[in-house]
Amino acid sequence: xxxxxxxxxxQNVIVFFLFLTVVFFLFQAMPGxxxxxxxxxxxxxPEAREALAQRLGLSGTIWNQxxxxxxxxxxxxxxxxxxxxxxxxxxxxxxxxPRTAVLFFTATLVAFSWGYPLGRYIAWKRGQVGDYVATVTxxxxxxxxxxxxxxxxxxxxxxxxxxxxxGGFLSPRFWIRAPVSPQTVFLMLIATVLGLIAWWATAHLxxxxxxxxxxxxxxxxxxxxxxxxxxxxxxxxxxxGPYAGDIxxxxxxxxxxxxxxxxxxxxxxxxxxxxxxxxEDYITTARAKGLPDKVVRDKHAARTAxxxxxxxxxxxxxxxxxxxxxxxxxxxxxxxxxxYLQATLSxxxxxxxxxxxxxxxxxxxxxxxxxxxxxxxxxxxxx
Amino acid sequence: MMDRTTYKFEPLWKIRLRLFARSFxxxxxxxxxxxxxxxxxxxxxxxxxxxxxxxxLMSTIWDPKVYDPIMGFDPKLVxxxxxxxxxxxxxxxxxxxxxxxxxxxxxTRSEFALGITAAVITVTIGTLIGSVxxxxxxxxxxxxxxxxxxxxxxxxxxxxxxxxxxxxxxLFKLALIMGGLGGFGAITIVLKSxxxxxxxxxxxxxxxxxxxxxxxxxxxxxxxxxxxxxxLYMMFNVTSAIFSEAALSFFGLLDIRMSWGIMLNTAxxxxxxxxxxxxxxxWAPPGAAITLLCFAFYLVGRGxxxxxxxxxxxx
Numbered sequence: 001x002x003x004x005x006x007x008x009x010x011q012n013v014i015v016f017f018l019f020l021t022v023v024f025f026l027f028q029a030m031p032g033x034x035x036x037x038x039x040x041x042x043x044x045x046p047e048a049r050e051a052l053a054q055r056l057g058l059s060g061t062i063w064n065q066x067x068x069x070x071x072x073x074x075x076x077x078x079x080x081x082x083x084x085x086x087x088x089x090x091x092x093x094x095x096x097x098p099r100t101a102v103l104f105f106t107a108t109l110v111a112f113s114w115g116y117p118l119g120r121y122i123a124w125k126r127g128q129v130g131d132y133v134a135t136v137t138x139x140x141x142x143x144x145x146x147x148x149x150x151x152x153x154x155x156x157x158x159x160x161x162x163x164x165x166x167g168g169f170l171s172p173r174f175w176i177r178a179p180v181s182p183q184t185v186f187l188m189l190i191a192t193v194l195g196l197i198a199w200w201a202t203a204h205l206x207x208x209x210x211x212x213x214x215x216x217x218x219x220x221x222x223x224x225x226x227x228x229x230x231x232x233x234x235x236x237x238x239x240x241g242p243y244a245g246d247i248x249x250x251x252x253x254x255x256x257x258x259x260x261x262x263x264x265x266x267x268x269x270x271x272x273x274x275x276x277x278x279x280e281d282y283i284t285t286a287r288a289k290g291l292p293d294k295v296v297r298d299k300h301a302a303r304t305a306x307x308x309x310x311x312x313x314x315x316x317x318x319x320x321x322x323x324x325x326x327x328x329x330x331x332x333x334x335x336x337x338x339x340y341l342q343a344t345l346s347x348x349x350x351x352x353x354x355x356x357x358x359x360x361x362x363x364x365x366x367x368x369x370x371x372x373x374x375x376x377x378x379x380x381x382x383x
Numbered sequence: 384m385m386d387r388t389t390y391k392f393e394p395l396w397k398i399r400l401r402l403f404a405r406s407f408x409x410x411x412x413x414x415x416x417x418x419x420x421x422x423x424x425x426x427x428x429x430x431x432x433x434x435x436x437x438x439x440l441m442s443t444i445w446d447p448k449v450y451d452p453i454m455g456f457d458p459k460l461v462x463x464x465x466x467x468x469x470x471x472x473x474x475x476x477x478x479x480x481x482x483x484x485x486x487x488x489x490x491t492r493s494e495f496a497l498g499i500t501a502a503v504i505t506v507t508i509g510t511l512i513g514s515v516x517x518x519x520x521x522x523x524x525x526x527x528x529x530x531x532x533x534x535x536x537x538x539x540x541x542x543x544x545x546x547x548x549x550x551x552x553x554l555f556k557l558a559l560i561m562g563g564l565g566g567f568g569a570i571t572i573v574l575k576s577x578x579x580x581x582x583x584x585x586x587x588x589x590x591x592x593x594x595x596x597x598x599x600x601x602x603x604x605x606x607x608x609x610x611x612x613x614x615l616y617m618m619f620n621v622t623s624a625i626f627s628e629a630a631l632s633f634f635g636l637l638d639i640r641m642s643w644g645i646m647l648n649t650a651x652x653x654x655x656x657x658x659x660x661x662x663x664x665x666w667a668p669p670g671a672a673i674t675l676l677c678f679a680f681y682l683v684g685r686g687x688x689x690x691x692x693x694x695x696x697x698x
Contacts, residue, residue, distance in 0.1 A: 029549045143677040148670030322538035
């Protein structure tokens with residue numbers, strides 16, 4: 001297993017190297033000279049230009065620039081953004097990535113918690129009306145033109161009902177007197193959620209020792225509620241509660257959009273995967289043993305059928321950037337996707353290349369995790 | 384013993400035709416039974432009729448000066464554009480006075496052309512590389528598989544955004560680029576694994592023993608057997624090509640005069656998307672058209688999946 005991981009890691013380094021090469025030459029091919037672009041930029045003071053050119057390796061032949069670029073990436077030096085001068089690219093990505101990641105992971109979780117049981121159910125009821133209705137709805141959500149869905153959501157929930165904000169990351173007017181930066185609040189929010197999940201998992205482990213199911217459930221629920229109460233109380237006491245609420249309020253609509261789209265995909269995948277599994281002999285055996293339908297479906301079939309769904313989730317991490325571009329633009333959510341789009345259009349080469357490089361690293365890691373997960377989850381596969 | 388003098392051999396093409404008709408009838412039955420496949424097919428046929436109606440309308444009841452999708456303008460409604468739906472303009476007019484329905488019908492043709500061109504290119508490349516990789520293996524196989532890994536590493540839409548700034552793209556170039564990029568990506572891996580299952584079949588061995596060369600075997604034995612899967616992936620590729628074109632046009636990144644994405648872009652640029660409900664005819668028809676066509680091709684793909692993938696079949 002370890003040898004397998006090491007081998008894949010070595011392969012990945014080579015592929016990543018090729019990826020960087022392609023990225024570099026793509027941006028070289030873009031109109032507007034990469035090396036001259038920032039010279040006319042009024043945001044960059046003249047005396048800083050020389051130092052910047054030195055740092056990005058913009059002098060010399062293309063070959064020299066290329067070597068310089070590769071060296072910079074491997075030493076973690078992604079350069080300085082032209083548009084947001086003098087902010088470091090790293091700094092910008094570190095600010096924007098959590099926003100995209102939170103959106104993506106929450107949406108995936110929501111989509112999964114609905115798509116998994118529903119896909120399981122409609123596969124079991126194959127050929128009935130419910131199956132057709134759910135499949136067609138799933139395909140519709142999966143193939144809907146993302147901007148159209150965004151317009152509809154904005155129209156219904158922001159414009160007509162007025163429940164949610166029509167875009168942006170926060171309400172600027174509300175934040176003028178804020179004691180801390182939005183980024184701090186946002187990171188604290190992430191930390192709270194992660195802490196709650198950790199608390200819930202610990203509570204789960206601890207209460208598992210209680211033998212009787214009823215007190216066990218009661219204890220788990222009490223502990224969970226206590227955790228949530230502590231978190232809410234903590235936010236209330238810190239006085240930052242309204243600010244956190246403002247961010248969450250802005251997050252609902254983009255979240256809903258991503259969740260609906262990925263719900264369609266998850267449900268359809270689960271259905272197909274389940275249809276393949278129910279043909280296996282061991283399902284027939286389980287039925288022949290006289291096990292109840294629900295047990296065969298949930299314990300025997302669904303667990304195996306989950307495998308491709310988990311893998312596809314890992315592989316869809318590449319979607320973070322691609323899928324993020326449209327959704328984030330529609331809702332003006334300043335995440336990685338919107339940053340990438342703006343950087344490319346305004347020829348902010350270091351930032352655009354940084355976003356792509358970073359996505360490349362993420363996707364490669366995801367592929368590796370997918371392979372390993374597959375080996376762990378499926379006993380038939382061994383490396 | 385057969386009497387050779389009276390028995391007349393049927394010509395080969397007739398036998399082939401009969402076999403084809405038989406398998407077509409059987410598969411059509413399976414496709415029909417999937418129910419979602421025919422639904423998609425009907426929507427696509429509907430769009431085809433919609434497309435065909437445009438030139439007829441233009442030459443009969445629509446005045447080209449008013450109803451031309453790109454240059455048209457309705458002088459009777461000056462100052463009222465974008466005008467809401469009326470008898471003269473069933474879906475209203477856009478901010479510069481062009482008829483929305485006419486634009487919608489006219490663009491259908493380019494969407495079909497783009498989607499199908501891109502998908503055919505993708506599938507042709509994927510099928511060729513997949514079967515060659517499966518048949519020869521070794522170095523060629525490794526090269527193309529790593530290439531596929533590399534292509535899959537790029538976020539597709541993000542890559543297209545960079546590409547459009549390098550090459551100003553019209554519809555045809557976009558189709559070529561999307562088709563090419565797609566062809567070297569994930570589809571080669573899928574089709575190669577299909578071709579591998581064909582390669583180990585006894586009839587390939589027989590063909591080799593009979594003296595068939597590599598080219599002959601790939602062309603006559605491997606490719607025909609993976610074509611159904613290729614065709615299935617073609618449907619999914621049409622969906623993604625139409626979607627990508629619409630999204631790029633919507634952001635105003637393409638050098639195209641008219642398409643459904645451009646219609647949305649016009650509404651957005653003129654600032655009418657912010658007012659949502661009041662100007663619904665500016666965004667609802669093109670958005671719905673893009674969604675419906677993508678939806679239809681995807682449904683056909685899923686319908687075909689039930690024929691091609693034996694594990695999904697009901698019986």
